[in-house]
Amino acid sequence: MVAVSETKTAPEVSAEDQERSGAKQGARSAKQAERSESANAAQEVRTEAQAQPERKQKVEADAATTSASSKEAGLRTCVGCRKKQPQEGLLRIVLDPDGVTPRVDYLGRLPGRGAYSCPTMKCLELSVQRGGLRKAFKAQVKGSADVLMQEAWSASRRQLRSLLSLANRASKALPGHTRVEWGLRNEEGVLLLLAQDASPSLQRKFRRWATELGIPVYEALSKEEIGPTMGASETAVTLISDTGFAAKIIQELERSKNLLLIQDEEGPAFVK
Numbered sequence: 312m313v314a315v316s317e318t319k320t321a322p323e324v325s326a327e328d329q330e331r332s333g334a335k336q337g338a339r340s341a342k343q344a345e346r347s348e349s350a351n352a353a354q355e356v357r358t359e360a361q362a363q364p365e366r367k368q369k370v371e372a373d374a375a376t377t378s379a380s381s382k383e384a385g386l387r388t389c390v391g392c393r394k395k396q397p398q399e400g401l402l403r404i405v406l407d408p409d410g411v412t413p414r415v416d417y418l419g420r421l422p423g424r425g426a427y428s429c430p431t432m433k434c435l436e437l438s439v440q441r442g443g444l445r446k447a448f449k450a451q452v453k454g455s456a457d458v459l460m461q462e463a464w465s466a467s468r469r470q471l472r473s474l475l476s477l478a479n480r481a482s483k484a485l486p487g488h489t490r491v492e493w494g495l496r497n498e499e500g501v502l503l504l505l506a507q508d509a510s511p512s513l514q515r516k517f518r519r520w521a522t523e524l525g526i527p528v529y530e531a532l533s534k535e536e537i538g539p540t541m542g543a544s545e546t547a548v549t550l551i552s553d554t555g556f557a558a559k560i561i562q563e564l565e566r567s568k569n570l571l572l573i574q575d576e577e578g579p580a581f582v583k
């Protein structure tokens with residue numbers, strides 16, 4: 312689960328980024344306090360590198376599965392289709408400590424060697440069944456594309472809820488019919504989010520209104536999923552009033568686009 316309890320209100324940062332940078336800043340300022348003013352820049356750089364051994368380890372391990380030139384360009388090779396893609400659009404896969412079970416590292420934070428796959432069933436199946444992961448990890452990988460897709464799917468929904476929750480705590484979200492109307496009248500909105508199970512009439516009304524104002528409209532999650540992020544049991548419509556949060560939320564929605572290919576009782580992650 313995503314920990315949102317420590318996070319305060321930096322609008323342009325996701326839950327995890329905020330948590331991580333918060334921890335980093337804390338560590339950094341403590342270090343800076345200890346350090347005398349005469350400490351030189353080289354020393355500072357070294358300390359910073361030492362402070363992130365896990366991150367360094369992860370980067371080095373990933374580099375082992377990627378050529379130097381594509382690494383520089385931020386590209387990674389999908390172990391399914393073997394095409395090079397921007398890293399942000401791919402799913403990072405790591406091995407469980409058991410050494411054989413692949414796991415989706417959706418936020419790309421876990422240490423150790425990582426392999427990348429397009430977030431599609433086709434590429435995950437190729438990765439698992441045709442030996443792409445086996446080659447990348449040099450291990451007898453025992454997994455299923457279905458399980459990996461399900462993990463990515465759940466992680467994406469978790470990340471969305473976490474971003475919504477942060478936006479709400481930062482008072483950058485206007486949840487519910489009345490507040491959204493107020494926000495649209497006062498030109499407070501930059502992103503309109505409709506629950507997938509919002510009533511068709513409500514969807515039509517707000518979709519038309521937001522579109523006229525040039526505000527992007529996305530459909531994602533259910534009323535029951537969004538509600539708790541807004542301190543309610545159910546929320547059908549939410550207006551995000553901050554461009555930083557809106558950008559993060561849209562980025563996550565776009566990233567999860569390919570996960571649409573999975574069909575389960577929860578329905579597609581979102582429809583634009």
Ligand SMILES: [Zn+2]
Nearest residue numbers: 389392429434
């Ligand atoms: Zn692929």
